[in-house]
Amino acid sequence: MQNGYASVHLLLIGGGHASVALFERAVAWRKRGIDITMVSDHPHLYYSGMVPEHLGGVYGEDEVRIDLKGWCQHTGITWHRGRVVRMDPTARTATTAYGTTLPYDVAVVDVGASNPTPPEGSAQITGTKPMHQIARLEAWLRTLPERTSQQHVVIAGGGAAGTELALNIQARIRRTAPRTCTITVVEPADRLIPLFPEGSSQRVADLFARQGGRLYTGARVQHRPPDRVVLDNGTRLPCTQLVWATGSVGPPLWQCTPFSCTDQGFVKVIDSLQIPSAPRVFAAGDCAAVDGYADLPRIGVHAVKQGPVLAENVDHMLKHLRNGNPPERAYHSAGLRAFKPYPVAPLILSTGTEQGLWRAGPVWWMRPAALRMKHLVDLRWMNRYRLPHQSTWSPLSAAHARSAQHPA
Numbered sequence: 001m002q003n004g005y006a007s008v009h010l011l012l013i014g015g016g017h018a019s020v021a022l023f024e025r026a027v028a029w030r031k032r033g034i035d036i037t038m039v040s041d042h043p044h045l046y047y048s049g050m051v052p053e054h055l056g057g058v059y060g061e062d063e064v065r066i067d068l069k070g071w072c073q074h075t076g077i078t079w080h081r082g083r084v085v086r087m088d089p090t091a092r093t094a095t096t097a098y099g100t101t102l103p104y105d106v107a108v109v110d111v112g113a114s115n116p117t118p119p120e121g122s123a124q125i126t127g128t129k130p131m132h133q134i135a136r137l138e139a140w141l142r143t144l145p146e147r148t149s150q151q152h153v154v155i156a157g158g159g160a161a162g163t164e165l166a167l168n169i170q171a172r173i174r175r176t177a178p179r180t181c182t183i184t185v186v187e188p189a190d191r192l193i194p195l196f197p198e199g200s201s202q203r204v205a206d207l208f209a210r211q212g213g214r215l216y217t218g219a220r221v222q223h224r225p226p227d228r229v230v231l232d233n234g235t236r237l238p239c240t241q242l243v244w245a246t247g248s249v250g251p252p253l254w255q256c257t258p259f260s261c262t263d264q265g266f267v268k269v270i271d272s273l274q275i276p277s278a279p280r281v282f283a284a285g286d287c288a289a290v291d292g293y294a295d296l297p298r299i300g301v302h303a304v305k306q307g308p309v310l311a312e313n314v315d316h317m318l319k320h321l322r323n324g325n326p327p328e329r330a331y332h333s334a335g336l337r338a339f340k341p342y343p344v345a346p347l348i349l350s351t352g353t354e355q356g357l358w359r360a361g362p363v364w365w366m367r368p369a370a371l372r373m374k375h376l377v378d379l380r381w382m383n384r385y386r387l388p389h390q391s392t393w394s395p396l397s398a399a400h401a402r403s404a405q406h407p408a
Helices: 019-031 051-055 068-075 131-142 160-176 198-210 252-256 300-322 368-383 395-405
Strands: 008-013 034-040 044-046 065-067 078-081 084-088 093-096 101-103 106-109 125-127 151-156 181-187 214-217 221-223 228-231 236-238 241-244 267-269 278-283 288-290 347-350 356-360 363-367
Touching: 008 019, 008 101, 008 300, 019 034, 019 068, 019 300, 034 068, 044 068, 044 131, 051 131, 051 160, 051 347, 065 068, 068 078, 084 106, 084 252, 106 300, 125 131, 131 160, 131 241, 151 160, 151 236, 160 181, 160 198, 160 347, 181 236, 198 214, 198 356, 198 363, 267 278, 278 300, 347 368, 356 368, 363 368
Parallel strands: 008 034, 008 106, 034 078, 106 278, 125 241, 151 181, 151 241, 181 214, 267 288
Antiparallel strands: 044 065, 084 093, 093 101, 221 228, 228 236, 347 356, 356 363
């Protein structure tokens, strides 16, 4: 026992948009004798809200990612690089792909979602989940000005994520390689961003076409032979780089645990973000489906809103264990906070121009003010997780970067 706390080990599995909120409590927990370990397969969290403009050239890489390993060193958390592939809630252990076994008294899982399985022969493919895969695509985009042969980017999936990526990559192509690179979006529905109001979909499709993009609706990428893709309607398209933005399924981890999952593979949690059969285990972000909100869109705004709830409830559980109480007493107790999503979640997409597309339910508008609002919200959140040696960015800096590169 140290400083009144029984020996308790907190294990953070993955570092996502929800669990980074725990960094703000880590120093206090460490002072009270809590041992904390973070295990993640990547040392950085790429913020999904800013990655499209990173690919568009507005932000540098360090502006769009949180240094998980650096935060661990800063707050006294033990860092372990690895991918957890199995959990045993009875033994209270997690096992990595390398066979390392990590014990826990309380575990927080925030490993994100995965893309559905891409087609066979998918060389030169970039998935969007987990988000750190985009580093390969950004490195390739940097080489475009030096390439002399014709290049072709195909984005499979024209939902909000795929469309925002397409518009920003398109802006970069127009600026750096307008004659040697094309971009195409393939969307199974009959229009871009099909869950948005129809007027906004048409406005974005017109912008995409006006700036040289090609759109195929009512089709899916089925095969990926060398240098092309084949759609399920038989159409063949030239393809140098395939971006797989086809939605989300649960991460492979849940397939090797006894926890109950949805048909899409997301672990089921109650509104306190606990797994019902294992109250010592919390799950948040895109890897989890909250009871009553299973159909909630897997976008960053919801994961970020889960962060304070997660931090408060983990603290509550740690206090119960410190006092020698079984975790079942903390389960559904009055001290646990319930996660409640926004009734209507606002979403702002950057468009590769000086305008942003703002949407909340059936209401939408596309104006420069929307993009300024997006920069303000994104940078305010990211600046919370800059380490002391890192400089912060202002919305004005982002606006200047966008204006200098591609005016509307």
